Amino acid sequence: MKRIIALTGVALVFASCTTQNLTKSVAYKSLYEAKPLSVIVMPPINRSTKVEAKELFYSSIAVPITLKGYYVMPQLLTMEILKEESAYDSEMFIDRPTRMIGEVFGADAVLFTIIHDWRKSTIASRITVKIEYLLKSTKDDQLLFNRIGNVTLDLSQNSGGGGLAGALISMAVSMASTALTREIVVARKCNDFTLSDLPTGKYSPMFDHDGDQPAGQKEFDTTIR
Secondary structure (H helix, E strand, O other): OHHHHHHHHHHHHHHHHHHHOOEHHHHOHHHHHHOOOEEEEOOOEEOOOOOOHHHHHHOOOHHHHHHOOOEEOOHHHHHHHHHHOOOOOHHHOOOOOOHHHHHHHOOOEEEEEEEEEEEEEOOOOEEEEEEEEEEEEOOOOOEEEEEEEEEEEEOOOOOOOOHHHHHHHHHHHHHHHHHHOOOHHHHHHHHHHHHOOOOOOOOOOOOOOOOOOEOOOOEEEEEEO
């Protein structure tokens, strides 16, 4: 019995290690096989309590995908077409075949994003977001890329004071900093961190040459200061 338990423990450790040390070509095998050229970014699905999160996040997502070597469908045009068709809510499509989206926009892949959390703590001077990314093929609905980023933007400032007075000054400075800092920063950083693991597209000089790079964790946590 002890031997069985020991072997099971070894197997679990081995599985954990191999999961964490996958290369991109293994972790994103479907993406390397599909080789999509163009991507349409759907409006985010907002499951947070922050009403403005959808617009704040959507405006910052195209750049890192473009820098990765993919052609991203113009977002303003995408939004206008979706609104005209009364299809602005991505919830209508995320669990349905994406072929129609591909045919309408001429895209090889569609990116869905889900905002699970978006919180601002004035006292702690932090903005925390949790966003999931799902890239699907418009040809066969294959999931090509799936990653979840938990990103915290630390806006605290060091006033240099001490005691109660110093703490009050620090809080006041932090509150002012929070008020002046656009929340789009944390959205942009979340996109940069999460999509940094996305294999490169055809329009990148690294196309088909990054498969041996280590893949990041599917879900990660990071704090930015």
